[in-house]
Amino acid sequence: MTKQILKAEVASIGGLQLKCSARGFEFLIDEPENVGGTNQAMNPLEALLCSLGACKMMVCRFFYQSKQINLKAMRVEVLGEIDSDRLKGNPDIKVGFSKITTNYYIEADNTATEIQTFVDFIEKTCPVKDTIVHAPEMDIQINP
Incomplete structure (x- = not known):
């Protein structure tokens, strides 16, 4: 490795x-x-959503040909749901996103099943999604 x-x-x-x-x-x-x-x-949360969407698009661009997807056009829309009351001092509310939704817009000469299988592959292969879903070990160092 x-x-x-x-x-x-x-x-x-x-x-x-x-x-x-x-x-x-x-x-x-x-x-x-x-x-x-x-x-x-954009703010940091919007940048995070863009990073997630960009990563999913990169996975698509890397693999669509090998997965026999006859891609004509694709875009993703990533929506993050957040309760801003936490930032206003309510400690009982989650500070980050409570839900993230990805809407795929895919134009391809493939069946709905083939496109769904490809989207499933993208979701499993995206490093940014994996980082969000399976949080990495966090190490903090304070330097002079």
Whole structure:
């Protein structure tokens, strides 16, 4: 088994804006104005949903030909249900998403059964979904 370490860095650039970096690529994270941000980028939860959807799309792109899917077009919509009262101080409410729904929109010359089998494969093969469903060990280090 070959293990690799992926590295991401997040730095505050003022207010609630954050610069996210990995492998020389960057994007911003922000919050809507109604919670103190400038609304110049998606928030962390939206980025998580995008990451999940992007991972599912990557699995599709990697494997659709070998799975004999005659793909013409595909997109995914990922919806996250969250109760914002937890962030307002109610300790009895889950702080993260309580439900995540993925809506697949697939145009392919395949039967409904073949498409369902392929979607099942995507769901089982997506590393981001696996990370969310089967939480990894978390190690926290505080550095000077």
